[in-house]
Amino acid sequence: MDMGRESRWEKDAMTVEIVFALVTAVVLAAAVFAVALVLVLVFDLAGSTSKGVLTGGAMAGAAAGVWRLVRVLYRFDAERRNGH
DSSP states (O other): BBBBBHHHHHHHHHHHHHHHHHHHHHHHHHHHHHHHHHHHHHTTTOOOHHHHHHHHHHHHHHHHHHHHHHHHHHHHHHHHHHOO
């Protein structure tokens, strides 16, 4: 880098990494929620039990998605700072 300015290549790499982090976070969140949905369908849960499992699945999926997003972007930033 020259004087703190990022080259076009670095900006493109950052954009690709952000999109990758977002897409993989959404996929992970959907997969975690799908597990909860499958549990509701397989065990034929109904009423408040079903709602509780789905709510828990949504919360766990959101947490897993945020974790993935932060992890990917943090790793990218650490590698960028090390010059990789």
